[in-house]
Amino acid sequence: MIKRITYGVIFGSVLIITGVVFLCVFIVFPDKLQEVLTEKEPVFICGTSNPPQKSAKGIEIMSTNCAACHKVNGDLGNGALKGIDKNYSAAFLMGYINNEDSLIKTNNNIVKRLHKKYGENDYKHKNEFTKGEIESLISYIVFYQNNRK
Incomplete structure (x- = not known):
């Protein structure tokens, strides 16, 4: 009991x-x-606002993977990404961002020019982004460059 x-x-x-x-x-x-x-809105780095929906994942990728070394805008120089959409094909960027070493091993002329112009360092890009993620990243970079305050 x-x-x-x-x-x-x-x-x-x-x-x-x-x-x-x-x-x-x-x-x-x-x-x-x-x-x-509630789902949180993406946090925009550097004061950008209202990016296209395609850029939402690119904002995340840029801020978590790239922003420590790369500037989205500014004078061309080590780490600057200004004009990448005009200067490089999407196929090249996909290979370069995901596996820079493989392009170095094949003696890729663009990579050789980049290393000659900006110098080499110990860091080599090695990621596993999908084609859609890289397109989103490029979309964000282009949007930011065109809409910078």
Whole structure:
């Protein structure tokens, strides 16, 4: 009999605690819950706004993988990406961004010119981006360059 009462008290306590937690989540903190449940807008680096939908993934890729070394705009120089859409084909960029070493091994003339002009360093691009992700990245870079404040 005492075991039944003890289990009843424990079960009742768990129900009360659960109810209080839900009450806090849904009534006391509705803004926080709404913030957690809603999808966040992409964070635009460097003050850009309203990029095309195609660029959304490019913003993420740029800010998490590229921005430490590369400038999206500015004078051409080491790390500058100004005009990449005009100067290089999408096929070249795909190969260069995903596996620079393979282009170096094949003695690719464009890579040789880049290394001659900007110098070589120990970092070689080696990523696994899809064609769509690279197109999104290029779309973002072009959008940013054309809409820079």
